[in-house]
Amino acid sequence: MNFLNEIALRFPDAVSFAPGRPYEGFFDTGLVHDYLRRFERYLREEKGFDEAQVRRTLLQYGRTKGIVHELIARHLELDEGVTADPESIVVTVGCQEAMFLTLRALRADERDVLLAVSPAYVGITGAARLVDMPVLEVPAGPRGVDLEALARVARTAREQGLRPRACYLVPDFSNPLGTSLDLATRRELLKVAEREDLLLLEDNPYGYFSADGERLPTLKSLDTGRRVVYLGSFAKTGLPGARIGYVVADQPVADREGRVGLLADQLSKIKSMLTVNTSPLAQAVIGGKLLAHGCDLRSANERETEVYAGNLRRLLEGLARHFPPGCGSGVTWNVPRGGFFLVVNVPFAADEALLEVSARDHGVLWTPMRFFGRGDGADRQIRLSYSLVTPAQIDVGLERFAALVARRVGEGVACAAP
Amino acid sequence: MNFLNEIALRFPDAVSFAPGRPYEGFFDTGLVHDYLRRFERYLREEKGFDEAQVRRTLLQYGRTKGIVHELIARHLELDEGVTADPESIVVTVGCQEAMFLTLRALRADERDVLLAVSPAYVGITGAARLVDMPVLEVPAGPRGVDLEALARVARTAREQGLRPRACYLVPDFSNPLGTSLDLATRRELLKVAEREDLLLLEDNPYGYFSADGERLPTLKSLDTGRRVVYLGSFAKTGLPGARIGYVVADQPVADREGRVGLLADQLSKIKSMLTVNTSPLAQAVIGGKLLAHGCDLRSANERETEVYAGNLRRLLEGLARHFPPGCGSGVTWNVPRGGFFLVVNVPFAADEALLEVSARDHGVLWTPMRFFGRGDGADRQIRLSYSLVTPAQIDVGLERFAALVARRVGEGVACAAP
Missing domain, CATH: 3.90.1150.10 (Aspartate Aminotransferase, domain 1)
Structure with a gap:
């Protein structure tokens, strides 16, 4: 680029x-101050924090997984029909960090590969390059993802001794194609992922911007088998300048000692070595915007x-x-x-x-x-x-x-x- | 941890x-609003930006290397006697991201290793683990770094076919020891780095907090051969909740096509795949604090x-x-x-x-x-x-x-x- x-x-x-980049016509720096104050009020009134706790939450080092996870969970429930345990959410420095964390967690050695619906957003190929994870292209085809090709690419990779870990895609108004998967394709994709033992990395920066009002369910909302790692961004729906994204990673995974925890906690460990935590001030701006709109990003x-x-x-x-x-x-x-x-x-x-x-x-x-x-x-x-x-x-x-x-x-x- | x-x-x-963590007694969320407004005024009055440019700078996606680089250069000149080209500065998500970017750039393959004065801050060993870069320990010894051991570790590594790229240390009031290198040791360290062809990764989060008023020159200020990559943090001197750090990387390096540029630009490319850019809102808070104190962090x-x-x-x-x-x-x-x-x-x-x-x-x-x-x-x-x-x-x-x-x-x- x-x-x-x-x-x-x-x-x-x-x-x-x-x-x-998102439209700038409604940018208003005054709103940043309003959002910060709104989030402070939430800490006082909803979380019951005293003034020292409010100050510490905004200004000190903070929780690695973030401080707006409960508000994001509310938003996902409301806008997506997704019930996410707030503990399964990691707030990140934009969606880009979420991609990096996810790929870094999935990559154990040089046999691990990522599948990506192609043409693909350059952010995912960049993150894959940073973690030395090869990307195998799956053609989008007329349906947004060629499901036969997906299965074929995964199987061929396995035959070659590789481990296809996940397939990345933007199911709604994709970047760069602008196309969306229809409902039947979404359901079939989840079945293929199950059959081929792949995670699906669902990236959804544009889903709210339907031109005709129709909105299809996200893969995550259709996912009953915890196949979907959901990558969220507030760059288009919140404010790009806050650089806040997140990942819902509710998959159970075992650590080296065999203890089972959430994938989110593995991502959190990686994040502690990458950026420590996402700026609580920047999170507070997005938190305030969520609160100002009742956590409803569609109306916002x-x-x-x-x-x-x-x-x-x-x-x-x-x-x-x-x-x-x-x-x-x-x-x-x-x-x-x-x-x-x-x-x-x-x-x-x-x-x-x-x-x-x-x-x-x-x-x-x-x-x-x-x-x-x-x-x-x-x-x-x-x-x-x-x-x-x-x-x-x-x-x-x-x-x-x-x-x-x-x-x-x-x-x-x-x-x-x- | x-x-x-x-x-x-x-x-x-x-x-x-x-x-x-830094002291919380002076935390004041009201200052965040003041700092944001102060930085806006700087954009208008010093940079000559119109209102649309001000809004875009704070709220839109932004420059990968950051927007407070010129203020950081002023601060380095004033507080450190370091003249840094603003283009050699990359503003990062805390110093942790600066460490990751630097190690990721230095690590070409499995032969590249990092030296670190031991005991070492866990952040550097974590970042090294993330990029699969082994860390060879150099004992601190009574002088803060054992220079003979440093040369010996580097040479032994080379004899084993490894490439020691850099040595990490905190020369001022180190974490975890609290000790500092005296001036003679600083000068000798620079010579050893030259002789052994090593970069020095100078991490300086605590340098301003001298208990007796004495402040020794940073390695970077003594560095005439561009041996020092300087890692800066505003977590202790600015506000931890902004998560703003930076790296001065003024080393000339060649890219794959043989074009020579700044190491900072290689770090910027990596950053574009990791976090895209550091929140301009969070940068503006730190920029505002710098401006409020005339870029003098000692008095701040x-x-x-x-x-x-x-x-x-x-x-x-x-x-x-x-x-x-x-x-x-x-x-x-x-x-x-x-x-x-x-x-x-x-x-x-x-x-x-x-x-x-x-x-x-x-x-x-x-x-x-x-x-x-x-x-x-x-x-x-x-x-x-x-x-x-x-x-x-x-x-x-x-x-x-x-x-x-x-x-x-x-x-x-x-x-x-x-």
Whole structure:
């Protein structure tokens, strides 16, 4: 992603469909103060803490597994129908630390491998690289995960003496594809995981941002066999600047002495050697936001959800206007039902060189799908992110993108104009 | 350390000389709000940011290397006489993440090993375990580091086909010993590091807490050959609840393509896969505190320094009263010139079993030195931490400790009473 950051710095006036950052229009630093005070009140009134305990909780070193675990459990019950033991929750420095902790715990030696639905979020491949854990790609296919391929990859790995430990995926409005697994696929996936003895690492940063109001149950809420390690993030639903994520790891595991405990406690031990504990001040900000909204993140994000849905509609309308069927541009795209991303297929190589041309000559940035894996067709695919742009930027950005396409496809394609 | 935490929970009324946590008497949650506002003002007035930029800096995803690097550079110039390029600073989630990043960068394969002055802070051995990097112990000896042993350990490792990459130490008021390297030893250590081609990982959480006002130059300030990677922490001088540390890594290093850059940029790449970035909100709290004190942490910590110095005096006086020379108790101790810790030598095994007895029957907690390494004599050594206790607790705690000693040493030692 360094290439993307560099190019964004070099062309600051380009319209950027690249970053998967949340909308900034409702940012308000005053709320941070309100949230901190709200969390202090909770410590006093709900937890019965005296002033010294309140100060110690916010300002001193703290519990390795975190201090907002009970509020997260409330939120999961309310928003997800997931009943999680607060002791099974580890509050982390963003979801990225949760991924690292989980992979580090699952990796005992060089035989342990991770499966990941591909194209995959770069954060998981990065974390896997840090713990020296190879990643075997499982194609997403038309259903969001190719279940036959999943079983095949796991079995082939076992035949080679490897130990496939888990499969990572984003079932809701995935990054980078924007697609979601339907309910039947979710249920089947849980069965395949059971049969192949795999954990599922369910990453859900975008699930609240449904564009049409429909929300499918998370894998974790369908999970009766503790197959799912649930990776949560408040970067999109809370505040990115707090850097608070978490992991629900309610799997029973034995330690070296054979004592059975929660996977969460193994993650906690690793965390004590990695970051000691997550800033209680940063946790308090998220805790305060949860409390301010009755731990209901769906209602807390109504305005944002509307913005993203509106942007998605505008982007889809713009693509349809610039590249109508039969116009010969060869440009097609998927139609996600929510989230931050969609994918455009183009009839030419969409690589770093083209991105450079696009930025320099046309003033528009996007992400080559190649950055997310080696899957078929990725060379001619582009991820467009619509979370951080305004409607006006979407219009201008698409016009510029259409000009890039016209230049590549050739003058013959006259319809690529609005 | 889990055993210590467990025993502290089981005996909440015990006086505890165990935790190395900073004094809580000056904690004030109101200051957090002041610091946040102070940092906002800095962004507006010194950096020239408009309101949208201020909001984005605090609330959005941010720069991987952090946003308080320039203030840290000012502080290092002012308090340490260290001129650090802000680009060589990576702001981390506590010093623990800085250690992890550094070791992960230094560890290319299983031949890379870390040297550490022993007894050593458990954080460094934990981080080394996480990156699968063996730790070779270098005895502290009477000077704080045994320089001949350091060279010998490094050479022996090389003869065995290993690559000793760095030596970790706390030159000022070390954890767990409380001792400091004198100036001559610091200079010689730098020469040995040069000769043996080792980096020095200088960890300095306690340097500001000199009990007699004397402050020796850090290794980094004496380092002309970029041998020192400087590990900084605001947990004791700032606010533990912010979880902000940093590393100055100004060493030139080549990446895989042979391009030379700063070690800090390699650490930044690793950080992007570990925690993405350190909470800008938490950084802003520390940034605000730095600004509120003109980036001078010595003056910012005058009150705390006085508390720690007073506690050290009281502890030393109490030890002298309880265990006067020639009384036959066999109890001796070192006399640190600052910091949080001192070490007591006892004429019996100071292990987990004795700690259990001490907590249950005598109501006093301490840390067996065995937790910090395998060095000679550690079996009969105890770390007493005096940072979190009140003077009254020191008195009561020492009385209880003297009762434990009397029981162990035998009735014959009548002088072990105040």
